Amino acid sequence: MSAQFRAELLKIRSTRTTLGLIAGMIALTLLFSLLSGLLTKAPDLASAENQRGMLSVGSLAGVFAALAGIMLITGEYRYGTIRPTFLFTPKRSRVLEAKIAAGLLAGLIFGVLAETLAFLIGYAALAGRGIHLALNGSQIALLLLGTFAATALWGAIGVGLGAIIRNQVGAIVALLAWGFVAENLLFAFVPSAGRFAPVHAGDGFIGLTTRHLLDATAGGLTLTAWAAAISLAGITLAARRDVN
Amino acid sequence: MERVEAAVVAESLSKRFGALLAVDNLSFALEPGTITGFLGPNGAGKTTTLRMLLGLAAPTSGRALVLGRPYAQLAQPALRVGAVLEATDFHPGRTGRDHLRMLGEAAGLPRARVDEVLRLVELSDAAGRRVKGYSLGMRQRLGLAAALLGDPELLILDEPANGLDPEGVRWLRDFLRTFTAGRRTVLISSHVLAEVAQTVDQVLIINRGRLVVETSLDQLTARVGGSVRIRTSEVEKLIAALRHEGIETSRSNDHTLLAHGTTSERVGDLAFAAQVPIHELIAESSSLEDVFLELTSDPAT
Numbered sequence: 001m002s003a004q005f006r007a008e009l010l011k012i013r014s015t016r017t018t019l020g021l022i023a024g025m026i027a028l029t030l031l032f033s034l035l036s037g038l039l040t041k042a043p044d045l046a047s048a049e050n051q052r053g054m055l056s057v058g059s060l061a062g063v064f065a066a067l068a069g070i071m072l073i074t075g076e077y078r079y080g081t082i083r084p085t086f087l088f089t090p091k092r093s094r095v096l097e098a099k100i101a102a103g104l105l106a107g108l109i110f111g112v113l114a115e116t117l118a119f120l121i122g123y124a125a126l127a128g129r130g131i132h133l134a135l136n137g138s139q140i141a142l143l144l145l146g147t148f149a150a151t152a153l154w155g156a157i158g159v160g161l162g163a164i165i166r167n168q169v170g171a172i173v174a175l176l177a178w179g180f181v182a183e184n185l186l187f188a189f190v191p192s193a194g195r196f197a198p199v200h201a202g203d204g205f206i207g208l209t210t211r212h213l214l215d216a217t218a219g220g221l222t223l224t225a226w227a228a229a230i231s232l233a234g235i236t237l238a239a240r241r242d243v244n
Numbered sequence: 245m246e247r248v249e250a251a252v253v254a255e256s257l258s259k260r261f262g263a264l265l266a267v268d269n270l271s272f273a274l275e276p277g278t279i280t281g282f283l284g285p286n287g288a289g290k291t292t293t294l295r296m297l298l299g300l301a302a303p304t305s306g307r308a309l310v311l312g313r314p315y316a317q318l319a320q321p322a323l324r325v326g327a328v329l330e331a332t333d334f335h336p337g338r339t340g341r342d343h344l345r346m347l348g349e350a351a352g353l354p355r356a357r358v359d360e361v362l363r364l365v366e367l368s369d370a371a372g373r374r375v376k377g378y379s380l381g382m383r384q385r386l387g388l389a390a391a392l393l394g395d396p397e398l399l400i401l402d403e404p405a406n407g408l409d410p411e412g413v414r415w416l417r418d419f420l421r422t423f424t425a426g427r428r429t430v431l432i433s434s435h436v437l438a439e440v441a442q443t444v445d446q447v448l449i450i451n452r453g454r455l456v457v458e459t460s461l462d463q464l465t466a467r468v469g470g471s472v473r474i475r476t477s478e479v480e481k482l483i484a485a486l487r488h489e490g491i492e493t494s495r496s497n498d499h500t501l502l503a504h505g506t507t508s509e510r511v512g513d514l515a516f517a518a519q520v521p522i523h524e525l526i527a528e529s530s531s532l533e534d535v536f537l538e539l540t541s542d543p544a545t
Contacts, residue, residue, distance in 0.1 A: 007350035014342035015335055080333035081343075083300065084390055087327055088350045090299045090316035242301040 004089055004098035008072065012106055017071050022113065025064040029114045030121070032057045037125025045126065048134040049209055052143060055122040055135070056206055058115025059147045062154035062199075065107035066175050069158020072099050072106075073234070074168035082243055096235040099159045107155025108148055115147040139207060142216055146206035149220070153227040157198065160227070163234030187212070198226040249312055251276040251398050251429040252297060257306035259292050259453075266292045268453035269306070274429060276397075279420070281444035281461075282433040285540050289453035290433040291329070294402050298327050310398060322351035326391030327400040331384045331407065336376035340367055340386050343375065347390055361389040365419075381412040388419075399430045405439040417443050437536040451540045464535060472503045472511045475524035485518035486511070494538065499523070502538070 012018050036054040044050055073096075076082035089095050119140075126133055135143070158175070165171040179199050187194030191212035194200055203210065204219025214222060250273035259267040267289040274280050284290050295301040296308045299315035310325055311318065318324055334343055344358040362368045365385040370378065378386065384404060391399060405413045420443050424430050434440045437447070447464055449456040457464075476482050479501055483493050491511075492504045503511050508527040515522050528534075 003352045004350050007346045010342065010346045010349055014339070014346065015337040017337070075335060079335045080330050081335055083329050083333050084347055085350070086300060087298060087325075088322045088347050090318070090321055243295070 002094075002098060004094050005101055008095075008098045008102035009105070012068070012072060012102060015075075017075070018068055018106065021064045021068050021071075022110065025061055025110060025114050026117065028060055029058055029118050032060065033118045033121035033125075037122050042129060042131060045129070045131050046134065048139075051122070051126070051134050052139075052208055054125070055119050055140070056115070056143050056147060056208065057122070058111065058113075058118035059150065059202070059206060061107075061110040061114035061147070061151045062202060063175075063179065064114075065103070065110045065151045065155040066158035066161070066179075067172065068106050068110065069099075069103035069155045069160075070162040070168065070171045070175065071158075072103060073159050073162035073238075074166060074171050077166045078168045086243055092239040093235050096159070096163060096231075096238050099163075100156045100231045100235075103155035103157075103159040104152045105155070107158075108152035110155070111148040111151025115144055115151070119144060142207045146216065146220070150202040150205050150223055153223050154202075156227045157230050160230035160232075160234035163238045164230070196222055198223055201226065249276070250274055250309075251278075251311060252400075252431060253307070253309040254293065254297070255307040255309070257293065257296060257308055258304045259289070259296060259301065260304040266453050267296070267303075270450065270453065270455055271306075272448055272455060272458055274431060274448075276429050277427070278446060279424060279430040279432070279444045281437070281440040281447040282431055282450070283437055283440070283447055283536065283540075284433075284435065284450040284456075286435050288435075288450050288540070290435075290450065291402055292453075293450070294327070294329065294400055294431075294433060298325070298329070298400065300329075320351070320394070322347070322353075322396070323394040324396050325398045325400065326394060326396035327402075328384075328387040328391050328404060329402045331380065331387055331404075333387065334375040334378075334383065337374055339372055339374055340378070340382075340389075341371040343386065344371075344390055344393060348393055351394055353393055357393060361392045364392060364423075365389045380407050381409065381415075384408060384412065384416070388416075397428055399424065399428055401430070401432045403433055403435070405434060405436075413439060437533055441532055449536070449539050456539050465532060471528050472506060472508050473500065473524070473526040473528055474503060474511060474515070474522060475500050476515070476520055476522055478520045481518060482515055482520045485514050485520065489514060496538075496541075502528075 076085055085095060086092055161175060162171045165174060183194065183197045183199050186197055187200050195212050195214050201214055201219045201222035204214035205216055205223055207216050252274040254270050254272050257267055257270045270293060282290055292301065296303050297310055297315065315321060341358060348358050362371045365388050367382060367385055367389060370382060404416055420430065432440050432444065444461055446460045448458050474482065476499065479495060479499060483501060486493050486503050491506050493501050495501045508525050512525055
């Protein structure tokens with residue numbers, strides 16, 4: 001484990017930001033899992049499609065992982081710690097690479113926490129209501145592991161996006177506006193392009209079967225390509241631009 | 245002459261921000277072991293120069309070297325150069341100790357070093373508290389502690405006394421004097437000469453991005469003393485007459501000049517002998533700060 005990576009992990013652990021994000025994520029996961037597990041009518045919950053939806057509620061961790069990634073870099077610009085950080089490690093790509101690795105790890109932890117919780121609640125709801133599980137073992141494995149991996153990638157995307165935009169509020173607004181508005185419009189009106197956008201590529205990756213989505217392999221590769229491209233852009237820009 | 249490798253070098257350093265030439269062809273070299281005051285009014289280009297020296301900003305042209313290399317090419321910069329650019333570069337929700345630990349981790353320093361520098365800047369008791377509860381003086385000291393983590397041979401401080409109360413300024417002065425004493429090279433910027441006059445051995449004065457003067461503090465102090473302000477319609481002629489008598493002058497504008505180290509009687513007599521009309525003649529006693537302000541005032545005003 002590199003020294004810079006240890007430093008980045010300490011940065012994540014030493015403020016309450018991450019704990020706040022985890023708390024919000026757990027609360028939302030609980031809320032949506034319980035709502036869909038308890039309030040969905042039994043015949044509706046019998047379909048594989050709807051079971052996938054309920055059991056993958058934990059994929060909302062992607063938003064929180066991206067926010068954590070954004071905080072990890074924009075917090076440094078916002079509070080000025082970017083100056084001592086770059087003074088201690090003037091090879092800036094080394095700092096950014098360590099942050100991306102830390103974003104991946106934080107995202108993975110977020111994904112495991114939220115998706116495991118969502119799966120357990122959903123599974124318990126099905127079992128408690130006597131509804132037959134319509135998914136086989138490999139479908140469930142894809143749902144769980146895919147969500148873990150996708151959430152990790154969103155952590156890296158957050159770091160890259162934050163490094164590109166630098167302004168904390170700007171980066172958060174860009175993430176939410178893209179993820180919740182722009183991408184949904186794109187997918188609704190031009191699904192042939194929208195399915196390659198990161199959120200929908202992630203939906204395909206975890207095995208969701210909405211019409212037009214990519215399959216798991218193509219979705220996983222596409223989301224990985226997005227994470228790599230955004231990370232690379234962030235590293236390049238952070239290395240090139242002056243620090244005030 | 246013995247060649248000592250300079251600790252800090254600016255070579256025709258320039259930085260342009262759009263239409264503004266913030267640093268304009270600046271060249272200087274600082275010898276190891278010296279304490280230099282980097283002075284100039286706000287907006288003179290001091291911070292921009294320091295950022296270029298520290299690799300945070302890229303020069304538009306020219307070169308900035310610390311310890312013989314561009315900062316980013318130093319092998320372990322944190323062990324050789326310590327710098328504080330802003331007194332407020334902390335996450336408010338992080339403790340002072342964690343701030344130092346995260347930097348120490350990045351530099352591969354032992355954890356015990358964090359407690360050492362905390363003792364050094366007298367922050368051990370507050371180290372476990374979040375920085376948002378720190379006073380400005382404590383933040384300044386925490387910044388200094390971060391700069392000292394790697395026990396560097398070169399210390400660069402940007403306006404370290406800014407916003408400090410007199411007690412804080414005194415603490416900083418005593419600290420720098422005892423701590424650095426001949427073993428380290430120090431570059432301290434300030435827009436107030438008095439803040440650093442008791443600490444530095446030499447000064448580098450810039451204005452509008454250009455070097456105004458590079459001199460020892462002693463030589464600068466020698467300029468302190470009586471001077472006479474004269475307003476006249478024939479500045480050139482009076483300057484020539486005064487210079488002929490060995491009196492140094494500096495010109496303030498088209499109609500006003502200062503004659504240094506002399507008296508109003510002598511200037512009046514010489515002007516009369518040279519047949520120069522005098523519109524105003526004022527005896528002034530200047531302080532070190534006056535000398536500084538005079539050097540950094542714009543000729544147009």
